[in-house]
Amino acid sequence: MINKIVQSMADAMAGIKDGSTVLLAGFGSVGQPNALIDGLIEQGAKDLVVAANNAGAGHVGLARLMELGRVRKIICSFPRSSDPVVFETLYRAGKIELEIVPQGTLAERIRAAGAGVPAFFTATGVGTKMAVGKEHREINGRTYILEDALKGDVGLVEAWEADRWGNLTYKLAGRNFNPICAMASDLAIVQTQHIRELGEIHPDNIHTPGIFVDRVLHVPYGDPGGF
Amino acid sequence: MSATLSDFKPFSRVQMAQRAASDIPEGWYVNLGIGIPTAIADHVPMEREVIFHSENGVLGMGPAPTKEDIEPWLINAGKQYVTLRPGGSICHHADSFAMIRGGHLDLCVLGAFQVADNGDIANWATSENDTAPAVGGAMDLAAGAKRLWVLMEHTTKDGQAKLVKTCSYPLTAQACVKRVYTNLATIDVTERGFVVLGMAPGLTLENLQARTDAKLHLPG
Numbered sequence: 068m069i070n071k072i073v074q075s076m077a078d079a080m081a082g083i084k085d086g087s088t089v090l091l092a093g094f095g096s097v098g099q100p101n102a103l104i105d106g107l108i109e110q111g112a113k114d115l116v117v118a119a120n121n122a123g124a125g126h127v128g129l130a131r132l133m134e135l136g137r138v139r140k141i142i143c144s145f146p147r148s149s150d151p152v153v154f155e156t157l158y159r160a161g162k163i164e165l166e167i168v169p170q171g172t173l174a175e176r177i178r179a180a181g182a183g184v185p186a187f188f189t190a191t192g193v194g195t196k197m198a199v200g201k202e203h204r205e206i207n208g209r210t211y212i213l214e215d216a217l218k219g220d221v222g223l224v225e226a227w228e229a230d231r232w233g234n235l236t237y238k239l240a241g242r243n244f245n246p247i248c249a250m251a252s253d254l255a256i257v258q259t260q261h262i263r264e265l266g267e268i269h270p271d272n273i274h275t276p277g278i279f280v281d282r283v284l285h286v287p288y289g290d291p292g293g294f
Numbered sequence: 295m296s297a298t299l300s301d302f303k304p305f306s307r308v309q310m311a312q313r314a315a316s317d318i319p320e321g322w323y324v325n326l327g328i329g330i331p332t333a334i335a336d337h338v339p340m341e342r343e344v345i346f347h348s349e350n351g352v353l354g355m356g357p358a359p360t361k362e363d364i365e366p367w368l369i370n371a372g373k374q375y376v377t378l379r380p381g382g383s384i385c386h387h388a389d390s391f392a393m394i395r396g397g398h399l400d401l402c403v404l405g406a407f408q409v410a411d412n413g414d415i416a417n418w419a420t421s422e423n424d425t426a427p428a429v430g431g432a433m434d435l436a437a438g439a440k441r442l443w444v445l446m447e448h449t450t451k452d453g454q455a456k457l458v459k460t461c462s463y464p465l466t467a468q469a470c471v472k473r474v475y476t477n478l479a480t481i482d483v484t485e486r487g488f489v490v491l492g493m494a495p496g497l498t499l500e501n502l503q504a505r506t507d508a509k510l511h512l513p514g
Contacts, residue, residue, distance in 0.1 A: 120387075174391045
């Protein structure tokens with residue numbers, strides 16, 4: 068019997084190695100797997116490369132992971148937030164690498180990794196600092212730059228519902244980067260608000276089929292708070 | 295140039311948003327950037343069906359919710375609570391940016407630091423050494439939408455022109471701005487350069503030119 072549901076945070080985090088690339092879903096605080104980030108803090112892996120839309124706020128979650136010196140590099144589109152003090156302090160001190168990526172290029176790099184596409188051409192960033200050092204090609208009269216896929220060793224995902232096969236649904240804007248982070252990661256770890264029986268989620272309503280998911284942890288915390 | 299603010303009446307931010315809103319026809323799919331452009335939605339009447347998109351996978355946004363009606367799982371790219379109109383939908387981030395990058399949006403309206411008369415836009419960083427610059431979705435929107443409009447003040451607070459021959463700040467995208475709404479004028483970006491469609495009451499072309507770094511043309 069397939070059962071991807073794990074009973075403890077330690078089981079969810081087991082085996083994450085130093086030096087891993089972690090795809091962290093979420094946008095604002097909606098659909099962000101905060102419990103799993105806390106689990107990763109507890110688990111202890113270091114020298115991490117973290118890809119996320121933002122670079123953390125306050126002193127919790129991703130910001131805490133960075134503050135503990137566990138993140139070597141952050142790949143994101145928008146390192147500012149309501150309180151980006153941890154990231155900015157580390158960045159100014161030269162203690163963290165930053166790779167800025169346009170948000171759509173970030174999403175497509177992750178999606179491409181999940182789809183087995185190693186690189187793709189895009190018009191986004193042509194003629195800007197983002198294009199420096201990248202392969203350019205003219206296709207049908209327009210110039211494009213080549214962007215690499217972004218694969219995760221680990222993906223941290225928040226779902227609304229999950230079953231033991233790892234089929235997932237998301238709630239409203241909580242979907243954001245979650246489906247693509249699941250599909251692009253070798254080890255996709257999910258925290259879910261609700262556990263459903265197999266077959267209880269209608270096949271038409273499954274947003275992420277379980278093939279993309281490895282572990283599911285039940286974390287019924289309720290609604291997201293501030294940003 | 296001796297014209298002072300007392301010689302003419304600049305458009306207010308509400309008027310700027312109203313002018314842009316009045317030029318958006320029914321049926322367009324539209325993304326509004328964070329800041330002044332967001333206010334454009336307030337001036338499109340509900341009976342004119344314009345579909346508003348947000349980068350985080352929200353399509354068909356309605357008016358802002360009242361405090362009692364806040365849905366904590368429904369935010370826009372500016373991290374503000376929003377509503378969905380009947381017919382609204384949710385997708386994931388890669389599909390949301392496929393709408394942008396695949397040329398499916400009829401219009402994007404962004405703020406900007408500078409716009410050049412060839413349509414170049416600079417709106418994400420103010421110097422080459424900006425610490426930790428944040429680009430978000432601006433480059434995708436500028437390069438991907440069918441048309442890009444800019445809503446911004448005509449000059450900086452200390453009077454520097456923002457409509458320029460060449461952007462001095464890092465570019466967001468090349469040759470893509472089609473129209474600029476400022477507190478002083480509405481200006482199309484054409485093959486001839488900047489073409490003035492309208493000006494604030496009492497303003498002369500000469501006075502507008504004095505506040506603009508690139509040559510202004512009249513239609514025709």
